[in-house]
Amino acid sequence: MATSGVRRIKLGSQGLEVSAQGLGCMGLSAFYGTPTPESEAIGLLHHAINSGITFLDTSDIYGPETNEILIGKALKDGMREKVEVATKFGISHLAQGVSEIRGDPAYVRSACEASLRRLGVECIDLYYQHRIDTRVPIEITMGELKKLVEEGKIQYVGLSEASASTIRRAHAVHPITAVQLEWSLWSRDVEEDIVPACRELGIGIVAYSPLGRGFFASGPKLLEKLEQGDYRKDLPRFQAENVDHNKVMYEKVTSMAEKKQCTPGQLALAWVHHQGNDVCPIPGTTKIDNLxxxxRALSVKLTPEEMAELEAFARPDFVKGERYNRDIPTYRESDTPQLG
Structure with missing residues (x-):
């Protein structure tokens, strides 16, 4: 298999090894407008795998369910042994646009078994709790995940959008291999306590939306390209009153990228890569050219001075607008009741 120089990293301290950059697969099936035609999507996935991008990220809520089915089809004919599959549970799809966060043991088990069937695999390499059910002590959810590890249905356990205290409590029940969080030049709030907690516990970090949901690849003109039904249209940072302010950061990244002879997106992605060998960004795309x-962002080298220059204008307090609308829970709302 050609690797095109994509290095491998150890994700966490439990033994999982992945490509230093993964592929976020959500946009192939959900939330970003019309799903990519199946043959095209499978072609992109195969191109990624054959290029050395072997860490594939999905979830049962993407579609819902259709993204896992797509990954399952792409993994036929000898592809399964070449990849590390990460999927997620925890957002139960009830009806059109309505969902519920669940972490009760019966749901954890049924969600895992359903994902195994859709993916067509015997074991999920990395299984995340996508959002934390604040009605169920995290120890209860983790207890069931631990059983699934013992039964060989999942290999490693992860959390997504979890607070430092939730991570610590979960890790005490069963080792957490990776925490998935939003980390990019315009989403740096996790640096305060979540990233240090992960590093203290030997937990790997998977950075989703490392390109600011496409903003650092395209800038404000991204908004003109968004299809009807693309949920980014509703996100606070993409609203007119915030875009004019936020485009200043994009313009500065663009100016620096020109000096580095790379694209703004490559520079933004390189910044995430330079956070450390325990960080794996998972940019998504629907086009092979973008992949x-x-x-190529893996080849962009930044000096400490260049990192400091980037961070001077990408300060955590600079960006205008929250990451999500208020109805979507994040790590800030992830603490669960104490056990007993």
């Missing part, structure tokens, strides 16, 4: 551009 190739993202892989």
């Amino acid at each position: 190739i551009q993202n892989i």
Whole structure:
């Protein structure tokens, strides 16, 4: 298999090894407008795998369910042994646009078994709790995940959008291999306590939306390209009153990228890569050309001075607008009741 120089990293301290950059698969099936035609999507997935991007990220809520089915089809004919599959549970799809966060043991088990069937695999490499059910002590949820590890249905356990205290409590029940969180030049709030907690416990970090949901690849003109039904249209940072302010950061990244002879997206992605060998960004794309551009970000080297220059204008307090609308829970709302 050609690797195109994509290095491998150890994710966490439990033994999982992945490509240093993964592929976020959500946009192929959900939330970003019309799903990519199946043959095209499978072609992109195969191109990624054959290029050395072997860490594939999905969830049962993407579609819902259709993204896992797509990954399952792409993994036929000898592809399964080449990849590390990460999927997630915890957002139960009830009806059109309505969902419920669940972490009770019966749901954890049924969600895992359903994902195994859709993916067509015997074991999920990394299984995340997508959002934390604040009605169920995290120890209860983790207890069931621990059983699934013992039964060989999952290999490693992860959390997504979890607070430092939730991570610590979960890790005490069963080792957490990775925490998935939003980390990019315009989403740096996790640096305060979540990233240090992960590092203290030997937990790997998976950075989703490392390109600011496409903003650092395209800038404000991204908004003109968004299809009807693309949920980014509703996100606070993409609203007119915030875009004019936020585009200043994009313009500065663009100016620096020109000096570095790379694209703004590659520079933004390289910044995430330079956070450490325990960090794996998972940019998503629906186009092979963009995939190739993202892989090339691994070759962009930044000096400490360049990192400082980037961080001077990408301060955590600079960006305008929250990451999500208020109806979507994040790590800030992830603490659960104490056990007993």
